[in-house]
Amino acid sequence: xxxxxxxxxxxxxxxxxxxxxxxxxxxxxxxxxxxxxxxxxxxxxxxxxxxxxxxxxxxxxxxxxxxxxxxxxxxxxxxxxxxxxxxxxxxxxxxxxxxxxxxxxxxxxxxxxxxxxxxxxxxxxxxxxxxxxxxxxxxxxxxxxxxxxxxxxxxxxxxxxxxxxxxxxxxxxxxxxxxxxxxxxxxxxxxxxxxxxxxxxxxxxxxxxxxxxxxxxxxxxxxxxxxxxxxxxxxxxxxxxxxxxxxxxxxxxxxxxxxxxxxxxxxxxxxxxxxxxxxxxxxxxxx
Amino acid sequence: xxxxxxxxxxxxxxxxxxxxxxxxxxxxxxxxxxxxxxxxxxxxxxxxxxxxxxxxxxxxxxxxxxxxxxxxxxxxxxxxxxxxxxxxxxxxxxxxxxxxxxxxxxxxxxxxxxxxxxxxxxxxxxxxxxxxxxxxxxxxxxxxxxxxxxxxxxxxxxxxxxxxxxxxxxxxxxxxxxxxxxxxxxxxxxxxxxxxxxxxxxxxxxxxxxxxxxxxxxxxxxxxxxxxxxxxxxxxxxxxxxxxxxxxxxxxxxxxxxxxxxxxxxxxxxxxxxxxxxxxxxxxxxx
Numbered sequence: 001x002x003x004x005x006x007x008x009x010x011x012x013x014x015x016x017x018x019x020x021x022x023x024x025x026x027x028x029x030x031x032x033x034x035x036x037x038x039x040x041x042x043x044x045x046x047x048x049x050x051x052x053x054x055x056x057x058x059x060x061x062x063x064x065x066x067x068x069x070x071x072x073x074x075x076x077x078x079x080x081x082x083x084x085x086x087x088x089x090x091x092x093x094x095x096x097x098x099x100x101x102x103x104x105x106x107x108x109x110x111x112x113x114x115x116x117x118x119x120x121x122x123x124x125x126x127x128x129x130x131x132x133x134x135x136x137x138x139x140x141x142x143x144x145x146x147x148x149x150x151x152x153x154x155x156x157x158x159x160x161x162x163x164x165x166x167x168x169x170x171x172x173x174x175x176x177x178x179x180x181x182x183x184x185x186x187x188x189x190x191x192x193x194x195x196x197x198x199x200x201x202x203x204x205x206x207x208x209x210x211x212x213x214x215x216x217x218x219x220x221x222x223x224x225x226x227x228x229x230x231x232x233x234x235x236x237x238x239x240x241x242x243x244x245x246x247x248x249x250x251x252x253x254x255x256x257x258x259x260x261x262x263x264x265x266x267x268x269x270x271x272x273x274x275x276x277x278x279x280x281x282x283x284x285x286x287x
Numbered sequence: 288x289x290x291x292x293x294x295x296x297x298x299x300x301x302x303x304x305x306x307x308x309x310x311x312x313x314x315x316x317x318x319x320x321x322x323x324x325x326x327x328x329x330x331x332x333x334x335x336x337x338x339x340x341x342x343x344x345x346x347x348x349x350x351x352x353x354x355x356x357x358x359x360x361x362x363x364x365x366x367x368x369x370x371x372x373x374x375x376x377x378x379x380x381x382x383x384x385x386x387x388x389x390x391x392x393x394x395x396x397x398x399x400x401x402x403x404x405x406x407x408x409x410x411x412x413x414x415x416x417x418x419x420x421x422x423x424x425x426x427x428x429x430x431x432x433x434x435x436x437x438x439x440x441x442x443x444x445x446x447x448x449x450x451x452x453x454x455x456x457x458x459x460x461x462x463x464x465x466x467x468x469x470x471x472x473x474x475x476x477x478x479x480x481x482x483x484x485x486x487x488x489x490x491x492x493x494x495x496x497x498x499x500x501x502x503x504x505x506x507x508x509x510x511x512x513x514x515x516x517x518x519x520x521x522x523x524x525x526x527x528x529x530x531x532x533x534x535x536x537x538x539x540x541x542x543x544x545x546x547x548x549x550x551x552x553x554x555x556x557x558x559x560x561x562x563x564x565x566x567x568x569x570x571x572x573x574x
Contacts, residue, residue, distance in 0.1 A: 078555070102505075126502065126504055126505055128505070146501070146502075148502075175501070177498070181498065185498060185499055185502055186502065186505060188490070188491065188494060188499065188507075189491075189499060189502045189503050189504075189505050189506065189507045190502070190505030190506040190507065191506075192487070192490075192506075193487060193505075193506035193507045193509065193510055194506055195543060195546050195547075196483055196487065196510075196543065197506075197509070198546065198561075198562060198565050199539055199542035199543045199545075199546060200479070200480060200483065200539065200542070201565050201568050201569050202542050202545075202561070202564070202565050202568070203475070203479075203535070203538050203539055203542050204475065204476075204568065205564070205565065205568035207475060211464070211468065211472060212472055212475065212476060213572065214433070214462070215413065215433075215435075215472055215473065215476045215477070216476050216572065217413055217476075218389075218413055218415070218473060218476050218477030218480075219476065219477040219478075219479075219480035219481055219484075219513050220475075220476045220477070220480045222480065222484070222509050222510065222512055222513060223480055223483075223509065223510070224569050224572055225509055226506050226509060227565055227566070227568075227569045228566055228569040228570065229566070230566075231559050231562035231563040231565075231566055232559060234562055235555050235558045235559040235562060236555075238546070238549075238550050238558065239550065239553065239555050239558070242550055242551075242553075245550065246547065246550060246551065248490070249543060249546075249547050249550075251490050252486055252487065252490055252543070253540065253543065253544075255486035255487070255489050255490050256482060256483065256486045256536060256539070256540065257540075258486075258489075259482050259485065259486060259525070259536075260482075260533065260536045262525075263525050263526065263529055263532065263533060263536075264529075264533065266526065266529075268365070268522050268526050271522045271525065271526070272518050272519060272522040274485075274489070275485060275518035275521055275522060276518040277489070277492070278485050278488050278489050278492065278514055278518075279514070279515055279516070279517075279518055281488050281489070281491065281492035281514075282488050282511050282514045282515040283515065285500065285503065285511055
């Protein structure tokens with residue numbers, strides 16, 4: 001990608017809001033690439049560590065008004081919305097703003113309400129992990145990952161271009177995805193699986209004896225990875241994607257009930273047919 | 288382990304009933320270890336291939352009545368029960384019999400009914416995979432795996448010892464587990480996760496567009512592995528472990544409903560607390 005906005009590195013400052021897994025990884029990569037990085041982070045120890053190790057040059061006091069300000073908001077989605085006004089000054093100063101969250105629609109409403117739709121673009125790097133926090137961040141987190149970016153009404157073309165350049169700078173590919181469709185797709189492919197995994201581990205916790213523990217390798221282990229994900233982040237995501245997610249939860253309940261009914265009725269023939277169809281779907285995903 | 292029953296290899300014949308993933312792997316390892324292996328298998332091509340490649344020396348016509356017969360039944364659990372009478376002659380001739388299935392109680396009833404409890408012992412190698420069939424079998428499938436073996440009333444001590452030696456010969460450790468407790472534990476740790484994974488992929492198949500497909504990495508991918516498992520095997524398991532599994536399905540429905548209710552009531556505080564507890568359970572599983 002030919003850089004136009006990011007080529008003059010001395011002319012730009014990045015302000016990262018939130019130094020968690022995502023924000024920390026963004027900061028590490030940008031500073032390594034020679035950019036000036038500032039950060040706002042409530043954990044004093046993480047902020048100091050980031051300063052000492054030259055990942056950032058400081059916090060908002062280091063904003064230089066003669067330079068262009070690129071703001072990357074790397075907070076859980078509800079935390080952004082609830083604290084939007086607190087960061088409005090930075091948003092107004094900024095030349096470019098993006099987020100990194102897994103729910104889009106409610107944040108877009110907030111952006112429009114504050115008339116920031118020209119320079120605030122929605123991003124979602126598919127690079128999350130059950131390992132959360134600054135201590136797990138690393139400069140290569142986005143390498144060869146996909147980041148969805150969402151065009152919306154009122155977005156300026158230079159903002160879209162800056163967003164593509166920004167993720168390219170971090171090693172990620174970008175993929176356009178409408179905000180509404182984004183929230184529907186991620187409800188099914190990510191948020192619902194998390195609901196189910198959390199539920200399975202919750203049930204398991206009620207029988208968590210050493211005998212049970214010995215045998216989680218037979219299937220349950222596949223579910224435990226994502227059940228270790230950050231509770232604050234996932235409460236935020238479940239709450240904000242409420243409508244899509246409740247619909248999908250109802251759908252999965254129907255699916256589970258379908259298998260339950262076949263078992264209850266001793267209908268082995270139909271159960272076998274049903275599982276065969278599912279295996280075919282799964283095989284089509286490998287292609 | 289000091290071998291007593293398996294030390295004189297020329298004195299023993301193994302008859303494997305069913306050359307699938309498990310039976311094929313047993314046959315490959317035993318023949319490699321220098322034992323005489325026979326097999327009963329409905330697929331003529333697999334049987335011929337196994338003969339040509341010297342994995343087996345033939346089928347039941349090769350039974351030598353001057354030698355000890357060890358029978359390994361490697362069929363799906365309902366298939367064993369429905370065809371039990373067909374194999375009774377071999378069971379009566381045998382010195383030792385074991386199975387390899389994931390549901391125990393109903394097979395044990397069948398064994399007792401036929402007064403075979405002294406020499407027929409229940410085994411379950413935790414070595415299953417979403418890859419099924421003879422073509423995926425391999426001689427190292429059981430290496431460093433755990434096999435549960437179930438003591439039951441009327442079992443002779445030499446049978447228990449033979450069973451331990453047999454799995455040791457294949458590279459597996461053994462672990463005693465009561466048949467009833469076995470079925471309860473595997474209902475939760477293996478059978479229920481399969482129900483849930485099949486359900487998620489079934490729901491996904493209804494929205495299986497290329498856009499959805501691009502983003503299954505965000506959580507759903509963890510579930511797809513086991514949804515590729517053998518439909519016949521899993522119909523058998525679900526049907527035979529009906530009572531335990533229906534109880535666990537009801538429990539997981541309650542767990543999912545708990546999260547649904549928190550979302551529905553916008554009760555972020557309780558939802559967060561709930562997810563925090565689950566994360567702790569998950570972390571305790573890593574220890």
